[in-house]
Amino acid sequence: MYDPKSLKAEEFISHEEILDTLDYAERNKSNTELIDQIIAKARLAKGLTHREASVLLACDIPEKIQEIYDLAEQIKKDFYGSRIVMFAPLYLSNYCVNGCTYCPYHLKNKHIARKKLTLDEVEKEVIALQDMGHKRLAIEAGEDPVNNPIEYILDCIKTIYSIKHKNGAIRRVNINIAATTVENYRKLKEAEIGTYILFQETYHKESYEKLHPTGPKHNYAYHTEAMDRAMEGGIDDVGLGVLFGLELYQYEFAGLLMHAEHLEAVHGVGPHTISVPRIKRADDIDPNAFDNGIDDEIFAKLCALIRISVPYTGMIVSTRESQKVREKVIRLGVSQISGGSRTSVGGYQEEIRPTDTEQFDVSDQRSLDEVVHWLMDMGYIPSFCTACYREGRTGDRFMSLCKSGQIQNCCQPNALMTLKEYLMDYASEDTTKIGEALIAAELNHIPKEKVRLICKDHLEKIEQGIRDFR
Numbered sequence: 001m002y003d004p005k006s007l008k009a010e011e012f013i014s015h016e017e018i019l020d021t022l023d024y025a026e027r028n029k030s031n032t033e034l035i036d037q038i039i040a041k042a043r044l045a046k047g048l049t050h051r052e053a054s055v056l057l058a059c060d061i062p063e064k065i066q067e068i069y070d071l072a073e074q075i076k077k078d079f080y081g082s083r084i085v086m087f088a089p090l091y092l093s094n095y096c097v098n099g100c101t102y103c104p105y106h107l108k109n110k111h112i113a114r115k116k117l118t119l120d121e122v123e124k125e126v127i128a129l130q131d132m133g134h135k136r137l138a139i140e141a142g143e144d145p146v147n148n149p150i151e152y153i154l155d156c157i158k159t160i161y162s163i164k165h166k167n168g169a170i171r172r173v174n175i176n177i178a179a180t181t182v183e184n185y186r187k188l189k190e191a192e193i194g195t196y197i198l199f200q201e202t203y204h205k206e207s208y209e210k211l212h213p214t215g216p217k218h219n220y221a222y223h224t225e226a227m228d229r230a231m232e233g234g235i236d237d238v239g240l241g242v243l244f245g246l247e248l249y250q251y252e253f254a255g256l257l258m259h260a261e262h263l264e265a266v267h268g269v270g271p272h273t274i275s276v277p278r279i280k281r282a283d284d285i286d287p288n289a290f291d292n293g294i295d296d297e298i299f300a301k302l303c304a305l306i307r308i309s310v311p312y313t314g315m316i317v318s319t320r321e322s323q324k325v326r327e328k329v330i331r332l333g334v335s336q337i338s339g340g341s342r343t344s345v346g347g348y349q350e351e352i353r354p355t356d357t358e359q360f361d362v363s364d365q366r367s368l369d370e371v372v373h374w375l376m377d378m379g380y381i382p383s384f385c386t387a388c389y390r391e392g393r394t395g396d397r398f399m400s401l402c403k404s405g406q407i408q409n410c411c412q413p414n415a416l417m418t419l420k421e422y423l424m425d426y427a428s429e430d431t432t433k434i435g436e437a438l439i440a441a442e443l444n445h446i447p448k449e450k451v452r453l454i455c456k457d458h459l460e461k462i463e464q465g466i467r468d469f470r
């Protein structure tokens with residue numbers, strides 16, 4: 001029996017409930033009365049259950065799909081405005097003791113050079129990232145208790161936050177490392193991490209165990225309950241995700257939403273973000289070996305449905321996706337993207353993109369300046385804001401701000417100010433020109449006059465050289 005309050009992974013995301021959901025969805029995929037009811041509920045922007053959302057996923061009536069897309073676009077506009085938060089991954093170490101069959105870092109792969117950044121090298125990478133204009137990082141590492149123990153990760157975080165280079169510092173470090181203990185999560189919280197991100201990879205337990213045949217990651221329950229331990233350790237911003245392509249997308253979608261329901265039911269706050277990575281070609285990996293790959297249309301539909309099912313949760317798309325795909329899904333609900341990414345250890349210090357040790361092929365290879373320019377050309381505001389987390393607005397405090405609709409008076413000015421900093425300090429001439437015009441126009445979209453005037457004043461001060469308003 002599905003009980004979202006259960007702390008047991010197999011119970012809260014039960015195989016039986018997912019199969020039953022898929023059966024229910026299949027039986028109702030042409031039930032227009034029910035579909036209309038579900039879409040009407042989604043319009044209230046309070047979310048959908050995994051069962052309701054799965055019916056919409058199964059539905060293939062073109063007019064209904066168009067309605068879903070239009071609604072996703074509307075909800076995105078209402079909750080996120082036109083802001084897109086920017087970040088970059090930073091790979092610390094590709095040492096790994098796991099046997100994940102889809103990941104080139106797996107223990108048995110002897111082709112890739114194993115590398116772990118020293119703290120001096122971390123500093124060099126961070127300076128290279130700061131020189132691009134990044135303020136928010138997601139650190140990545142393989143799982144290896146000897147080479148990458150928690151102390152190493154903590155030292156890296158400390159180093160990253162300590163580097164004051166030219167115009168400021170990295171202001172938020174999100175962490176994507178393997179499932180760990182409550183004690184270690186507590187240490188990460190004390191080190192002031194932003195979001196703890198862990199992809200489930202797949203919610204299908206049997207497949208999970210085959211895809212992770214060896215190493216600590218083989219333990220499905222330990223992996224699936226990681227977010228509960230993270231929250232017990234005090235981390236209240238957690239990021240979910242599945243690696244699309246490993247299992248049936250309908251199965252993963254239901255599992256993902258059940259996981260979100262579980263976090264909300266047990267901890268009072270749902271996931272801060274959901275990532276939607278798709279499997280990519282990589283060294284020693286043949287993506288064709290995974291026969292559950294999804295095409296761009298299904299990918300877009302999944303993004304739109306996540307947007308209307310969990311309206312307050314940020315959605316992340318990485319440079320695994322091409323410019324064309326990113327363009328489509330940003331409109332449908334994605335709120336955070338990476339730019340100028342290198343997915344190899346030490347990659348940011350290299351002039352030329354190193355391909356031999358990349359974790360996966362990067363589809364969007366443009367520079368951060370090009371990505372920022374492109375976003376603004378489409379009318380979006382690239383945001384380098386990290387204010388919520390630094391002001392302690394995490395977990396349910398962030399969610400209530402979001403739900404109160406006050407985000408326009410809070411996030412909009414912060415986005416404009418951090419964009420202004422970017423334009424002053426890092427952007428090309430052309431990007432600056434478009435950006436200045438965008439800021440002037442967007443200033444008028446701040447609803448409260450008082451907030452608008454403060455923002456205008458801060459923008460002038462940034463022009464004069466002052467940075468990092470808090």
Ligand code: SAM
Binds near residue numbers: 104280282
């Ligand atoms: N080692 C950590 C763990 O086990 O969760 C996380 C870090 S790993 C560098 C980040 C993510 O990359 C993995 O969770 C996986 O979903 C993704 N990944 C691995 N191989 C991939 C591939 N071939 N294509 C796309 N994404 C991949």
